[in-house]
Structure formats: C-alpha cells, structure tokens
Amino acid sequence: MSVSRRTVLRLAAGGCAASAMVSRASEGEGLARRAARRGLSFGCMVRPEHVERGSPLLPVILREAAMLVPENDLKWRALEPARGRPDYSRAEKIVGFAERNGLKMRGHTAFWYKGVPDWAKPEIASPAAMPLALRHVQEVVGHFRGRIAEWDVVNEALEAGDGLPGGLRKAPFGQAMDAGYIADCFHAAREADPNARLYYNDFAVEYDDTPHALRRKGVLDLLAELKRRNAPIDGLGIQSHLCYGWRFTPRLYRTFLADVAATGVDIRLTEMDVADFHAATDIAQRDQQVADHARRYLDTALDEQAVVGLMCWGLRDRDSWMQSERWTQRADGSPERPLPYDDQLQRKPLWDAIGSALDNAPQRVRRRSAGPLPKAAG
Ligand code: G3I
Numbered sequence: 001m002s003v004s005r006r007t008v009l010r011l012a013a014g015g016c017a018a019s020a021m022v023s024r025a026s027e028g029e030g031l032a033r034r035a036a037r038r039g040l041s042f043g044c045m046v047r048p049e050h051v052e053r054g055s056p057l058l059p060v061i062l063r064e065a066a067m068l069v070p071e072n073d074l075k076w077r078a079l080e081p082a083r084g085r086p087d088y089s090r091a092e093k094i095v096g097f098a099e100r101n102g103l104k105m106r107g108h109t110a111f112w113y114k115g116v117p118d119w120a121k122p123e124i125a126s127p128a129a130m131p132l133a134l135r136h137v138q139e140v141v142g143h144f145r146g147r148i149a150e151w152d153v154v155n156e157a158l159e160a161g162d163g164l165p166g167g168l169r170k171a172p173f174g175q176a177m178d179a180g181y182i183a184d185c186f187h188a189a190r191e192a193d194p195n196a197r198l199y200y201n202d203f204a205v206e207y208d209d210t211p212h213a214l215r216r217k218g219v220l221d222l223l224a225e226l227k228r229r230n231a232p233i234d235g236l237g238i239q240s241h242l243c244y245g246w247r248f249t250p251r252l253y254r255t256f257l258a259d260v261a262a263t264g265v266d267i268r269l270t271e272m273d274v275a276d277f278h279a280a281t282d283i284a285q286r287d288q289q290v291a292d293h294a295r296r297y298l299d300t301a302l303d304e305q306a307v308v309g310l311m312c313w314g315l316r317d318r319d320s321w322m323q324s325e326r327w328t329q330r331a332d333g334s335p336e337r338p339l340p341y342d343d344q345l346q347r348k349p350l351w352d353a354i355g356s357a358l359d360n361a362p363q364r365v366r367r368r369s370a371g372p373l374p375k376a377a378g
Contacts, residue, residue: 028063029063030042030063030064030065031064031065031340031351031354031355031358032063032064032065032066034355034358034359035066035309035310035358036066037358037359038358038359038361038362038363038364039363039364039365040302040307040308040309040310040358040361040364041066041067041104041308041309041310042064042065042066042067042309042310042311042354042358043065043066043067043068043069043103043104043106043309043310043311043312044061044064044065044068044069044311044312044313044314044315045068045069045070045071045271045311045312045313045314046061046068046069046070046071046094046314047070047071047072047073047094047319048070048073048090048093048094050319051068051093051094051097052093056345057315057316057345060315060316060341060345061315062101064315064340065103065315066103066104067103067104067105067106067149067150067309067311068094068097068098068103068104068105068106069105069106069107069108069270069311070090070091070094070108071108071313071314071321073090073091073093073094074091074107074108074109074110074140075108075109075112075114075115076110076111076112076115076116076117076120076136076140077115077116077117077118078090078091078115079091079140080117080136081117082119083117083119083120086139086140086143088143091144095144095147095148099147104149104150105144105147105148105149105150106148106149106150106151106152106270106311107140107141107144107148107150107151107152107196108151108152108155108201108270109151109152109153109154109155109201110136110137110140110141110151110152110153110154110185110189111133111136111137111153111154111155111185112152112154112155112156113156113157113169113171113172114156114171115155116172120132121172124172124173125172125173125174125175126173127173127175127177129173130181130184133181133185134184134185134188137153137185137188137189137192138188138189138191138192139192141153141188141189141192141193141196142192142193144193145192145193145196146193146195148193148196149196149197150196150197150198150199150235150268151189151193151196151197151198151199152199152200152201152237152270153185153186153189153198153199153200153233154182154185154186154200154201155201155202156169156201156202156203157169157182157200157202157222158202158215158218158219158222159171160211160214160215160217160218161211164177165178166178166179166218166221166222166225167214167215167217167218167221167222168218179222179225179226179229180229182200182222182226182231183225183226183229183230183231186198186226186231186232186233187231187232189232190232197234197235197266198232198233198234198235199233199234199235199236199237199268199270200219200222200223200226200233200235200236200237201236201237201238201239201270202215202219202236202237202238202239203215203238203239203240203241203271204241205219205238205256206238206240206242206248206253206297207243207246207247207248208247208248208249208252209246209247216256219236219260220256220259220260220263223236223260223263223265224263227263227264233265234265234266235265235266235267235268235308236260236265236266236267236268237267237268237269237270237271238267238268238269238270238301239269239270239271239272239313240269240270240271240272240273240297240301240310241271241272241273241275241313242272242273242274242275242293242294242297243274243275243277243278244274244275244276244277244278244279244289244290244293245278245279245293246278248293248296248297248300250296250299250300253297253300253301254300254303254304257300257301257304257306257307258304260306261304261305261306265306266306266307266308267304267306267307267308268307268308268309268310268311269298269301269307269309269310269311270311271311271312271313272294272310272311272312272313273312273313273314273320273322273338273339274290274293274294274338274350275322275328275336275338276289276290276330276336276337276338277328277329277330277331277336281332281334283337286337287337287348287349287350288349290337290338290348290349290350291348291349291350291352291353292353294350294353294354294357295353295356295357298310298353298354298357298358299357299360302357302358302360302361302362303361303362305362305364305365308364310354310358312339312340312354313339314339315339315340315341316339316341316342316343316345317335317336317337317338317339317341317342317343318335318343319339320336320338320339322336322338323335323336340354
C-alpha cells in the first residue's frame with residue numbers, strides 16, 4: 001500500500017499530538033495505574049502513622065499504591081507482646097485504611113523466626129512447640145479472614161550455611177526440623193482463610209554469587225518439597241532488597257524465575273529497595289545509578305509472566321529500614337537513598353525507572369494457577 005508524503009506527515013503529527021496527550025494525561029498518575037494497565041499490581045510497605053489523617057505520605061500512598069503491607073504490625077512479636085493478649089489495633093489501622101480506600105492487603109508475616117515474641121522463644125526451641133506456632137498462624141490469618149488478600153505464611157526459612165538438609169534454617173527451633181513444619185503452617189493458613197493467596201517469602205536470590213545461588217537452589221527444593229507434601233502454596237515472594245554494585249546476571253535470573261514459574265506458583269517482588277552504599281557521593285549521579293540498577297533488575301523480572309506485581313519496602317527514603325542497619329551505612333556518612341521518593345516527597349529517578357519498567361512489561365495473560373487479574377484502571 002502506498003501512502004502519500006502528506007499522509008505520512010499528517011499521521012506523524014497526529015502521533016506527536018497523541019503522545020503529548022498521553023504524557024499530559026500521565027502527569028500525576030501513580031505507579032498503581034501504570035501497573036494495572038499491564039495486569040500487574042504495585043504497592044508498598046506502610047506504618048500506621050503513614051495513613052493517619054494529616055500524614056504527608058497519605059496522598060502519595062493513595063496515588064501510588066494498589067496494595068499495602070504493614071512493615072512490622074502483623075509480626076507475631078508485635079501482635080502478641082504478652083502471652084494470650086493479642087493487640088490488633090495497629091494492624092487494624094492499616095487494614096481499615098485499605099478497606100476504606102479499596103486497596104488490597106498483604107499480610108507479613110504469619111511465621112518468621114525473627115518475629116517470635118520473647119515469651120515464646122524458650123518453648124519454640126523444642127519441636128513440641130509446633131502447636132503453639134500453628135495456633136498463632138491460625139489465629140492471625142483467621143482474625144483477618146476475608147480482609148487480607150495474600151499472606152507471607154512463612155518468611156525466610158532457608159539458610160544453607162546452617163548445614164541442615166534442604167538448606168533449612170536452624171532458627172527458631174535450634175535443631176533439625178524438616179520442611180513438614182512449613183507445610184503445616186500453609187495448611188493452618190488455608191484452613192483459617194480459604195480464599196487468601198498463600199506465599200513463601202525470602203531474600204538473597206537475586207544476584208550472581210555463591211550465597212544467592214545456594215538460596216535459589218534452596219527455594220526451588222523447598223517449592224518441590226511443599227508440592228510433594230500437598231501444601232497449599234500459591235506464590236513465592238522475592239523480597240528484592242537490591243544493592244547497587246552487586247553482580248546481576250539477567251540470564252541466570254530469568255532461568256530461576258522460569259523454574260519457579262514451572263512449579264505453578266505466582267511470583268511477587270515483595271520488598272524492593274536499592275542499597276546505595278557502593279554508589280557515588282554526588283546525589284544526582286547516585287540516584288541515577290540506583291535507578292539504572294533497579295531498571296535492569298525489573299526489566300528482567302517483569303518479563304516473566306508469573307510475576308504478578310511489585311511492592312516497595314516503603315516509598316520515602318527516610319522510612320527505609322536501611323537507615324538503621326549497620327551493613328548498609330555509607331562511608332561518607334550520608335543517609336541511604338533506596339526508595340522512589342526523597343524526604344521532601346519529590347519523585348526520584350528510581351520512581352521513573354519503576355514506572356518505565358512497568359510500562360514496558362509484557363501484558364499479563366491469565367495463567368492457569370493464578371487468581372483473577374486486577375481490573376485495568378483508566
Ligand atoms: O517496637 C520496638 C520498640 O518498642 C523498642 O523500643 C525499639 C528498640 O529497639 O524496637 C522497636 O522494634 C523495632 C521494630 O523494627 C519496630 O520499629 C525492632 O527493634 C527492629 O528490629 C524492627 O526492625 C524491623 C525488622 O524487619 C525486624 O522485624 C524493620 O523495621 C523492618 O523494616 C524489617 O523488615 C524486614 C521484613 O520484615 C522481612 N524482610 C527484610 C526486611 C528488612 O529487614
């Protein structure tokens with residue numbers, strides 16, 4: 001078909017006008033809507049004070065997030081600091097806020113060795129304590145039945161360095177436990193809320209080094225073992241605590257994600273942020289390095305259809321757990337800048353990188369194992 005030069009110019013001019021409209025229309029548009037267009041979801045970690053009336057973060061959260069996860073308020077030690085007297089009030093602030101605003105919730109986390117309250121620690125050090133742990137899983141998931149869409153049922157149960165079969169972590173039991181206890185936690189959670197999507201969540205699988213390779217193997221072995229035991233697992237949470245300067249190899253990571261997807265579970269990137277202690281001193285350069293690093297990671301990860309969404313572990317730099325972690329401190333003493341917004345709530349290059357990676361992600365098609373796709377916004 002031949003097209004006249006005038007037609008080409010007209011079409012090109014129309015295209016320019018259309019793209020100007022698109023870019024005007026997307027000003028002020030949050031990451032949640034950009035993710036939803038691709039059938040993905042974007043969300044973030046929050047604290048109760050972030051969603052209180054008058055919080056400067058509140059409008060940002062409402063614009064950016066379709067899903068929220070409490071940083072600490074659903075952990076066992078936060079919920080039940082004294083035995084038998086659980087206090088759901090802080091978690092309820094967040095869950096109630098999500099409900100009033102039509103946002104989904106992730107539950108983090110029903111069972112985590114670091115989340116065991118001090119009073120339960122002596123008991124947990126014996127296998128006889130499993131009923132206590134399972135009772136907690138059932139209690140917390142059941143309390144929020146129908147209100148929390150997705151749970152990290154078990155968090156960080158692997159540590160190859162501990163030398164146990166299957167790469168299982170010694171803590172919190174202090175002795176050999178097999179994956180049966182993890183399967184039991186999933187059964188307890190399913191019984192407590194049959195409609196919640198149930199995830200195993202872990203970190204340190206992203207990079208091209210030996211500890212990360214061992215953790216990747218541990219995760220794949222655990223997924224196979226849980227399937228073998230008929231544990232009702234729906235998803236793998238990959239925390240995605242990234243670090244500028246560490247070696248990321250797309251080919252390796254693609255293979256890992258495909259291997260996970262082949263087991264039939266969904267994948268969510270659950271706690272993304274980027275440590276910048278190896279990055280430049282100059283702020284503009286540093287922020288760009290962080291953004292480029294995240295972009296490479298996200299382009300690879302979001303290319304996998306099994307990946308259903310992305311959560312950041314906070315939106316604003318000063319809220320990051322990295323500000324008080326010893327190993328993430330910068331030699332020049334300046335605070336970490338690991339999140340998409342700075343402390344004045346200005347968007348950073350990382351925000352743009354996440355937005356572009358979401359825009360470029362392949363449209364999601366419904367997978368056999370996955371739940372319904374979120375309604376596309378806009
Ligand atoms: O609430 C107590 C307070 O009563 C006490 O006075 C104070 C003194 O240390 O501690 C307070 O608890 C702290 C808690 O955060 C709430 O601020 C704990 O010490 C501190 O260890 C805890 O850190 C959290 C950490 O998980 C351990 O639970 C971080 O905020 C949180 O960002 C971090 O999140 C984890 C995810 O759950 C799992 N993946 C890794 C991620 C980052 O470490």
